[in-house]
Amino acid sequence: MxxxxxxxxxxxxxxxxxxxxxxxxxxxxxxxxxxxxxxxxxxxxxxxxxxxxxxxxxxxxxxxxxxxxxxxxxxxxxxxxxxxxxxxxxxxxxxxxxxxxxxxxxxxxxxxxxxxxxxxxxxxxxxxxxxxxxxxxxxxxxxxxxxxxxxxxxxxxxxxxxxxxxxxxxxxxxxxxxxxxxxxxxxxxxxxxxxxxxxxxxxxxxxxxxxxxxxxxxxxxxxxxxxxxxxxxxxxxxxxxxxxxxxxxxxxxxxxxxxxxxxxxxxxxxxxxxxxxxxxxxxxxxxxxxxxxxxxxxxxxxxxxxxxxxxxxxxxxxxxxxxxxxxxxxxxxxxxxxxxxxxxxxxxxxxxxxxxxxxxxxxxxxxxxxxxxxxxxRDVWQETSWDEETILEAQGMYISGEGTKAELYRKKDGSLGARENGKEIPIIPVGPKTAIVRNQYSDLFIRLIQNESRGIYAIAYGSRLIPKSRQEKREEGE
The missing domain is CATH 3.40.710.10 (DD-peptidase/beta-lactamase superfamily)
Known part of the structure; x- marks a missing residue:
């Protein structure tokens, strides 16, 4: 009982x-x-x-x-x-x-x-x-x-x-x-x-x-x-x-x-x-x-x-x-x-x-x-880092038809950065193509979606797949 x-x-x-x-x-x-x-x-x-x-x-x-x-x-x-x-x-x-x-x-x-x-x-x-x-x-x-x-x-x-x-x-x-x-x-x-x-x-x-x-x-x-x-x-x-x-x-x-x-x-x-x-x-x-x-x-x-x-x-x-x-x-x-x-x-x-x-x-x-x-x-994650090639290919805007705008970008120090609807968010790489956003009470899981013909064309952002836009890539401070 x-x-x-x-x-x-x-x-x-x-x-x-x-x-x-x-x-x-x-x-x-x-x-x-x-x-x-x-x-x-x-x-x-x-x-x-x-x-x-x-x-x-x-x-x-x-x-x-x-x-x-x-x-x-x-x-x-x-x-x-x-x-x-x-x-x-x-x-x-x-x-x-x-x-x-x-x-x-x-x-x-x-x-x-x-x-x-x-x-x-x-x-x-x-x-x-x-x-x-x-x-x-x-x-x-x-x-x-x-x-x-x-x-x-x-x-x-x-x-x-x-x-x-x-x-x-x-x-x-x-x-x-x-x-x-x-x-x-x-x-x-x-x-x-x-x-x-x-x-x-x-x-x-x-x-x-x-x-x-x-x-x-x-x-x-x-x-x-x-x-x-x-x-x-x-x-x-x-x-x-x-x-x-x-x-x-x-x-x-x-x-x-x-x-x-x-x-x-x-x-x-x-x-x-x-x-x-x-x-x-x-x-x-x-x-x-x-x-x-x-x-x-x-x-x-x-x-x-x-x-x-x-x-x-x-x-x-x-x-x-x-x-x-x-x-x-x-x-x-x-x-x-x-x-x-x-x-x-x-x-x-x-x-x-x-x-x-x-x-x-x-x-x-x-x-x-x-x-x-x-x-x-909280889940225990093994923090890692994405290689430079992955960051460069992944960086850009990911825009959902429901209104979410997530951005991945390369920081000046070469590490991965992220924003949601223009606001900086804490992102932690936990695998070669996965990361988490650490919120106050829980974590949001991110996974890169790619194939041979389309490259990295979307991210799994929690329960949604969000497509990558054609907006030009940019680095922090640009």
């Missing part, structure tokens, strides 16, 4: 307070459950609204952002189990707008593992598309359920993915590299909408996952959380000032499968208990067969430095534990779910503030429950 030691609890909670202070987090809700869905630990820090000082509780609605991808993958696996589709089928069979004209066949499996071959692209926003179509939510109802919007959204997403070529926009062949791709999960949600037997992606999740699990305050709706008296106010920094909003449309992708879910701590306890029981609730209600759950959790693509990605979920080692998890980030949203079958426990961390490293809190609570020191000791 795993026990929470008082010393470890204090260390974990001190870490949460430090992270909240350093990131100006407004409110955090966290819980640990066992395999039976019984709460073993629960705590709330801060508030759901700074102005009213209203407190958080287990029924407070938070945005989940990319934790939604686990719901999307679960739905696809249900459809595969029911014989509606096969994971190695071409995406174009189910989404004819995607013609797949400029690359080898992209399959459903490729999209599930973010390995369709696409570099990050700017978000196609739900509000923008709806406005261009003249859709007034007050007249047509919540945009999460609007069929015309979904039709237009998938047309736009498919059209721009089809426009990608090896010269511009493709990072390799399908299955070759992982590069986190919201567009791909958008196409998956459209497969669910069109072929899942329900009028929309949102309704499919309600009928096949949310309602069977008894998750009464979970949904994809945009309007409902903004009106709910117990929904978290969303906080993000704008020009250095923390700003409040009740707009759950903010930065939302036009197709819902990558980040539209909202939920509560209590509802997610039911969701995580299902995974701990390999696809069924502690009461025996089956959501997906155990084989399907294990397939979701099977390592398939390298993810970061030491992790892997399966289907809508990532896997890693946390000390002596195997942990399955997924996080999410949107304006006013930082979320993480995680579980380990070895300790038969799951951790949920939800926050109503952008950019808060809640995964580190999740790790601390998992260690605490496992009887370990919860404070991350």
């Amino acid at each position: 795993k026990r929470i030691k008082e010393t470890n609890r204090l260390l974990a909670e001190n870490l949460v307070r430090s992270i909240m202070k350093d990131y100006e987090a407004c409110g955090i809700a966290a819980a640990i459950i066992d395999k039976n869905g019984v709460t073993q630990y629960e705590k709330f820090w801060g508030v759901r609204d700074l102005e009213s000082r209203k407190e958080l509780d287990g029924e407070t609605i938070f945005g989940l952002a990319s934790v939604t991808k686990s719901f999307t993958a679960l739905a696809i696996m249900q459809m595969e189990e029911r014989g509606i589709l096969k994971l190695d089928d071409p995406v174009s069979r189910y989404v004819p707008e995607f013609t797949n004209k400029n690359q080898k066949t992209v399959t459903i499996r490729h999209l599930l593992t973010h390995s369709g071959g696409f570099f990050p692209l700017p978000r196609i926003l739900v509000d923008q598309v709806a406005a261009e179509m003249g859709l007034d939510e007050k007249a047509v109802g919540d945009l999460a359920y609007n069929d015309a919007l979904a039709d237009e959204g998938v047309r736009r997403v498919a059209e721009r993915l089809d426009a990608q070529t090896e010269e511009s926009g493709l990072n390799g062949e399908p299955g070759e590299y992982l590069s986190y791709c919201n567009d791909g999960y958008g196409l998956l949600s459209d497969i669910i909408r069109r072929h899942g037997g329900e009028p929309s992606y949102a309704e499919y999740l309600l009928k096949n996952i949310i309602e069977p699990l008894g998750m009464k305050r979970s949904f994809c709706d945009f309007v409902r959380p903004s009106l709910d008296v117990n929904a978290a106010t969303l906080y993000k920094k704008v020009n250095g000032v923390m700003t409040a909003s009740r707009d759950y449309h903010d930065h939302a992708f036009v197709l819902n499968g990558g980040g539209a879910m909202k939920s509560t701590l209590n509802d997610l306890k039911k969701y995580l208990a299902m995974y701990l029981n390999e696809g069924k609730t502690p009461e025996g209600i089956r959501i997906l067969g155990s084989t399907g759950i294990r397939e979701m959790c099977r390592p398939r693509q390298d993810y970061g430095a030491f992790g892997y990605y399966g289907y809508g979920l990532s896997m890693k080692r946390l000390d002596d534990l195997k942990v399955v998890e997924h996080g999410g980030s949107l304006p006013g949203v930082s979320s993480n779910i995680a579980w380990s079958n070895e300790v038969e426990a799951a951790v949920i961390v939800l926050c109503n503030t952008s950019g808060v490293p809640v995964r580190l809190i999740s790790d601390a609570l998992m260690r605490m429950y496992n009887g370990r020191n919860p404070v991350d000791r």
Whole structure:
């Protein structure tokens, strides 16, 4: 039996307070459950609204952002189990707008593992598309359920993915590299909408996952959380000032499968208990067969430095534990779910503030429950150096369609330097073509991507592959 030691609890909670202070987090809700869905630990820090000082509780609605991808993958696996589709089928069979004209066949499996071959692209926003179509939510109802919007959204997403070529926009062949791709999960949600037997992606999740699990305050709706008296106010920094909003449309992708879910701590306890029981609730209600759950959790693509990605979920080692998890980030949203079958426990961390490293809190609570020191000791890296030829070939700007601008350059002393969005960042080479950026609480892993024909043409920057631009190389001080 795993026990929470008082010393470890204090260390974990001190870490949460430090992270909240350093990131100006407004409110955090966290819980640990066992395999039976019984709460073993629960705590709330801060508030759901700074102005009213209203407190958080287990029924407070938070945005989940990319934790939604686990719901999307679960739905696809249900459809595969029911014989509606096969994971190695071409995406174009189910989404004819995607013609797949400029690359080898992209399959459903490729999209599930973010390995369709696409570099990050700017978000196609739900509000923008709806406005261009003249859709007034007050007249047509919540945009999460609007069929015309979904039709237009998938047309736009498919059209721009089809426009990608090896010269511009493709990072390799399908299955070759992982590069986190919201567009791909958008196409998956459209497969669910069109072929899942329900009028929309949102309704499919309600009928096949949310309602069977008894998750009464979970949904994809945009309007409902903004009106709910117990929904978290969303906080993000704008020009250095923390700003409040009740707009759950903010930065939302036009197709819902990558980040539209909202939920509560209590509802997610039911969701995580299902995974701990390999696809069924502690009461025996089956959501997906155990084989399907294990397939979701099977390592398939390298993810970061030491992790892997399966289907809508990532896997890693946390000390002596195997942990399955997924996080999410949107304006006013930082979320993480995680579980380990070895300790038969799951951790949920939800926050109503952008950019808060809640995964580190999740790790601390998992260690605490496992009887370990919860404070991350940081990975031990063997520092090295890149040779001059590698630095000269690698230096330049790497620009993501999502807005990140990373620069590698040769310093005057010949060593490697780096900037992100114009700001100097500490980069440490740890292998002949790998490095880390050392942040306050965690490290970002970097790997050079190259082949014989293209040379160094991209970097793996955390979970994304970012292409190298044609901007001229420069040295420090130039």
